[in-house]
Amino acid sequence: MPKATFFNLPEAKRARVIDAALDEFAANSYHKARVTAIAEKAGIAMGSFYQYFTDKKDLFKYIVDLTVNKKLEYINHDMMANKEKYGFFQLLREIYLSGIRFAQENPRLVAIGNALLTDKELQQEIWGEYQDTSSAFFQQLLEVGLANGELDPQMDSALVAKFLTSLTYSLTDSIYKDGEIDLADLESEMVTIDKMLYFIENGIKKRD
Amino acid sequence: MPKATFFNLPEAKRARVIDAALDEFAANSYHKARVTAIAEKAGIAMGSFYQYFTDKKDLFKYIVDLTVNKKLEYINHDMMANKEKYGFFQLLREIYLSGIRFAQENPRLVAIGNALLTDKELQQEIWGEYQDTSSAFFQQLLEVGLANGELDPQMDSALVAKFLTSLTYSLTDSIYKDGEIDLADLESEMVTIDKMLYFIENGIKKRD
DNA sequence: TATGAATATGAATACACATTCATATTTCTT
DNA sequence: AAGAAATATGAATGTGTATTCATATTCATA
Numbered sequence: 001m002p003k004a005t006f007f008n009l010p011e012a013k014r015a016r017v018i019d020a021a022l023d024e025f026a027a028n029s030y031h032k033a034r035v036t037a038i039a040e041k042a043g044i045a046m047g048s049f050y051q052y053f054t055d056k057k058d059l060f061k062y063i064v065d066l067t068v069n070k071k072l073e074y075i076n077h078d079m080m081a082n083k084e085k086y087g088f089f090q091l092l093r094e095i096y097l098s099g100i101r102f103a104q105e106n107p108r109l110v111a112i113g114n115a116l117l118t119d120k121e122l123q124q125e126i127w128g129e130y131q132d133t134s135s136a137f138f139q140q141l142l143e144v145g146l147a148n149g150e151l152d153p154q155m156d157s158a159l160v161a162k163f164l165t166s167l168t169y170s171l172t173d174s175i176y177k178d179g180e181i182d183l184a185d186l187e188s189e190m191v192t193i194d195k196m197l198y199f200i201e202n203g204i205k206k207r208d
Numbered sequence: 209m210p211k212a213t214f215f216n217l218p219e220a221k222r223a224r225v226i227d228a229a230l231d232e233f234a235a236n237s238y239h240k241a242r243v244t245a246i247a248e249k250a251g252i253a254m255g256s257f258y259q260y261f262t263d264k265k266d267l268f269k270y271i272v273d274l275t276v277n278k279k280l281e282y283i284n285h286d287m288m289a290n291k292e293k294y295g296f297f298q299l300l301r302e303i304y305l306s307g308i309r310f311a312q313e314n315p316r317l318v319a320i321g322n323a324l325l326t327d328k329e330l331q332q333e334i335w336g337e338y339q340d341t342s343s344a345f346f347q348q349l350l351e352v353g354l355a356n357g358e359l360d361p362q363m364d365s366a367l368v369a370k371f372l373t374s375l376t377y378s379l380t381d382s383i384y385k386d387g388e389i390d391l392a393d394l395e396s397e398m399v400t401i402d403k404m405l406y407f408i409e410n411g412i413k414k415r416d
Numbered sequence: 417t418a419t420g421a422a423t424a425t426g427a428a429t430a431c432a433c434a435t436t437c438a439t440a441t442t443t444c445t446t
Numbered sequence: 447a448a449g450a451a452a453t454a455t456g457a458a459t460g461t462g463t464a465t466t467c468a469t470a471t472t473c474a475t476a
Contacts, residue, residue, distance in 0.1 A: 005453070029329050031239070035434060045455040050435065118328040121237055142412075152414050156403050162378050163407055170374035174367060195364050199371055203411035204350075206360050213423070243464060253425040258465065417476100424471070430464090441454065446447105 002062050006052035017042040017052065021063055026108035029115055030060055030122055061126060064116060067109045074102040088145030089197055092164075096171065096193045103181045110176065117169055138164040164200070171196050210270050214260035225250040225260065229271055234316035237323055238268055238330055269334060272324065275317045282310040296353030297405055300372075304379065304401045311389045318384065325377055346372040372408070379404050 006014065020041035024033045035056050039049045053059045075098040079086055086094075103110045116122060139161035145151040175181060175189050182189070214222065228249035232241045243264050247257045261267045283306040287294055294302075311318045324330055347369035353359040383389060383397050390397070 008452090034432090036432095046435085046457090047437085047455050048453080051453065051455095056434070115329070118326070120326040121323075150414060151412050152410070155407075155412055159382060159400065159403055160407060160412060162382055163375055163404070166374045166378035166381075167371055170370050173374075174370055192367065195367055196371070199363075199368060199411065201411045201413045202360070203407065203409045204359050204363055204368060205409045206358060216422090242462090244462095254427090254464090255425050255466085256423080259423065259425095264464070419475090420473105421475100422471105422473070425467105425469085427467095429466070432462105434460090436459070437455105437457095439455085441452105443450105443452070445450080 002053050002058060003051070009052070013042075013044075017044065018063070018066070021059055022108045022112070025060065025063055025115075026111040029119075030126075033060075035059075057126065063112060064126065067106075067113050070106060070109060071099075071102050071113070074098040083141070083144045084148065088141065088148065088150050089201060091141060092200070093193065093197055096168075096196075097190070099172070100175070100181070100186070100189055100193075103176065107180065110181070114172060114176070117172070132162075132165065134168070135161045135165045167196065167200065210261050210266060211259070217260070221250075221252075225252065226271070226274070229267055230316045230320070233268065233271055233323075234319040237327070238334075241268075243267075265334070271320060272334065275314075275321050278314060278317060279307075279310050279321070282306040291349070291352045292356065296349065296356065296358050297409060299349060300408070301401065301405055304376075304404075305398070307380070308383070308389070308394070308397055308401075311384065315388065318389070322380060322384065325380070340370075340373065342376070343369045343373045375404065375408065 006017075009017075017038070020038045023041060024038045028034075033056075035049055036046065038059070039046050053062075076094055079091060079094050083091060116126070135158075139157050142151065142155070142157040142161055142164075146153060146155070146157065171193065174192055214225075217225075225246070228246045231249060232246045236242075241264075243257055244254065246267070247254050261270075284302055287299060287302050291299060324334070343366075347365050350359065350363070350365040350369055350372075354361060354363070354365065379401065382400055
């Protein structure tokens with residue numbers, strides 16, 4: 001958590017620091033990102049940086065926090081509050097669509113989030129334990145679907161939750177070309193999402 | 209590729225270097241692994257290391273090569289040569305089972321492989337482009353299954369291949385607890401594999 | 417056994433940044 | 447306005463380890 005000094009800063013200056021950090025962390029992995037560059041871009045002295053943050057990790061955690069919170073703003077709150085009213089696959093679709101909306105408007109946050117998601121070691125370094133929040137979230141969703149009788153009751157929900165987490169990364173990968181989402185082609189992104197939902201729903205065995 | 213000097217080395221000494229490298233890279237991520245430690249464990253001078261390898265990356269690539277080749281030895285060659293004779297899911301199952309056999313006998317290689325698999329940035333650093341061999345392999349397998357009429361013909365095989373790749377990482381994750389496979393519990397590992405195959409085959413929708 | 421080529425050695429070098437620190441400047445308090 | 451508290455500054459320090467290099471030793475060959 002940044003120091004009080006940082007939050008006492010005039011709005012504009014604080015924004016400059018955050019903006020510089022987003023630029024640097026979006027363009028470079030955590031380890032390659034340089035405090036020097038952030039300070040320079042933000043127009044503050046090196047010493048000031050350590051007036052605001054205990055260290056580089058402190059800033060990075062803060063940025064990750066901002067990212068997570070921002071992302072949460074994008075999922076339809078009504079849907080999540082009333083899970084039972086909507087079908088499981090409808091909810092899942094909404095989650096992925098919200099991911100696209102988020103990506104369209106926050107490319108830098110997506111880049112930072114992806115880098116974190118695809119580096120387990122970094123996750124451990126940032127949050128002590130490697131806690132699979134995402135997997136827990138999907139499991140909860142699955143439980144609701146099971147209760148509704150929509151889903152195959154013989155499934156191992158904990159395991160399937162891991163699969164869904166993993167597939168979600170994969171989807172991300174298919175949709176973002178080097179951290180950039182193709183804004184022009186929303187249509188094709190939705191098609192990809194629907195193909196994935198179909199895969200999750202039906203598997204790949206031929207049926208007649 | 210290591211220098212000629214390395215391959216001219218007496219068998220035993222070369223083996224010592226490889227062994228030291230496996231120890232170090234299995235215990236530490238690529239970046240944290242220290243050339244110093246490898247030289248020391250192998251009982252060679254620092255200078256000698258650079259007589260054998262152009263740099264740390266050179267050695268690491270070589271170790272990854274060894275790993276890949278070793279792993280290939282474990283998959284049933286007969287099955288892969290006659291893909292058509294076996295069903296798609298049978299082949300897939302064989303692939304995963306071979307992964308377990310490999311892991312049982314090569315824990316250090318598994319650790320190194322996993323670290324590489326869960327760090328996309330490292331992959332790019334090691335192989336210039338991020339070329340998804342694994343995905344190409346699955347796609348080829350899918351094509352055969354499609355030709356056989358076993359698989360849903362409306363699938364997008366390139367996309368599904370990515371999904372399978374991703375699920376494979378996930379399976380790895382579920383089976384190896386911090387790089388260690390529980391040798392005592394082969395039974396439960398096979399169950400996990402079968403649950404995953406079921407998921408891939410049928411999806412999660414309830415059927416009657 | 418002499419001579420050049422190949423190999424071995426480990427101390428010295430280089431480097432890239434994060435972090436600290438002593439000092440200067442600004443802001444707040446009364 | 448004076449003194450105290452908070453904030454700003456950027457040069458100097460520290461760290462860790464990869465890589466180089468000048469020199470010594472061993473090996474191959476004639």
